[in-house]
Amino acid sequence: MSTIIRKAQVTSFGDHTHVSIVKAEIPAPVAKEVQVKVLYSGMSGADINMRMGTYPMQKKAPLTLGYCLVGRVHVNGPGCSKFKPGDLVVCLSIYDAEADLANLPEKFLISVPNGLDLQQAVAMTLDWNTAYGMVNRCAKVSKGQRVFVHGLSGAVGHATFKLCQLNGAEVYGTASESNHAALREEGAIPFVYSNKDWIMAMNAIGGAHAVFDALGFESWDESFSILAPEGGHLVGYGGNLNMLQGGETRSVAPAVVKLLARNLVPFCPNKTTFFYIARDSSHFEAEVKACFDLVLAGKIHAPIKKVWTMEEIPEAHRTWTQTKGVGSVLIKIADDVTA
Template identity: 75%
Template structure:
């Protein structure tokens, strides 16, 4: 099989927005145990921005094609691949290479999309909601009647955390841009503005949070720990996005994570801390994703899609990331689905 010509996003170097380009390139046939997939939609998230800035933990060096997850149709099987047939609809936690017309991925990381599931919903569930699911059900173990605080309620993962916690009967509070407060109140949450810190006094006044989810990291983890319920609460840190959002210089998240987890060593402290990350090699990844697929098909959950960019618009998506409004997940449409391989 010959190489194929494709269009793809490329981060040519780290830092400046000019390093994000849409290029014509070639892709080789899939190697053994890999499947070549025709990408339909890619997720677009803070991971893309951090990779462009060069601050995503352990990222590979530029040039690289971003795109942490995708939904697409199997195009060609590599040798020894028999799980899927051309045309099958699959999702993948790809980490890289999703913002491209074709992608070669290990067969073991492809998950079939059940019939009848909307493909935009499927790709958003793969990363955004699957991340939230693990934090709500396995890490914090949120239960009915608890008070939960979430930073970034209007974001992709933050919104998913909110809805999953509400499904369990929790009261949800959190931070979000002022422009999204009315919509979040309509969803049953109580939002605050992060920067004025009124949320710290307000949460302590009502007895604190039984669970707090914080993707900002650094000093924000200290603040979130301070609002935990005195009888015992659980702070779940994930990400480390504060420098990205504030325009600050790169700061390693490792010392902050170490400090976060060290709080568990304080004698007689009723509060717990965890740092959460999602990985495609985790034994929980595929079962929890399939559970989310089931919940979506049953109508228990629905992903709001904040924005869909075309592949050629990816540089603009990077430029406007911090100023974009709305609620929910962001996607990149790579190709229309014609139902063919």
């Protein structure tokens, strides 16, 4: 039996005017699917790139955005028994989280432990999980290293900063100047991205042992230039430079190929990786749960930059590059009336 829901729909690719809140039917979940009542959806650069039609291998429009969510199990589809109605879960949904209800594969749902705040839960599922994998599994950041993070005040960038700091690294990076004072108080050494002073400054102190760069394109070339001469690791992800600068849309694929091709240079001490998370990866659930544990232990806390309502989603897209503050951006879909 189908149900009428609200959802945010990208009618065609383009600017914020292509996003609207509509009413539509959602069918009952099919075999191996669970229907989840969404409480919060995350909002990230992936959603912006999908709206523009530049996200790798994305669906065609019309589509509903929302890369991750926290919610309560509403209805189990045939053959589903892992969760019961009312159970609190998170999911890397990729699509469809900006809606009252979402039908999701049961195998991708992860239980939320008792005592974990809803906003923290959804922030950990995408933003902090991405950072955790980059810092601990990919770059293996350790005590005493120098790391450089682009976008220290962004959702993934700030998470990367705090996890590197937790591992004992000295953290440098770029951020809007309005956030520099707050970042210094937290222990980072921030630079303005646009004037490129950070390139000379990092090389003057011996370079970075790890650089985390979500900007892509030409920025990956600049980031490679500040790696420590004895060997460093450039971790590229995202590819958000063009979107943030409001330029013409272009594919990140050639930049990724160029980034990875640097590993083919003989005798080069530096390494490059293009990092992404996949919900069917053997690492995914374990790393989400590791983030949950760090929150519950009081070792990390995701700052929330902004919480929008579903009706405000078009405005969230319009003002994406203008939102001040540090941390994750969330969409509140509904109150948790069963809590």
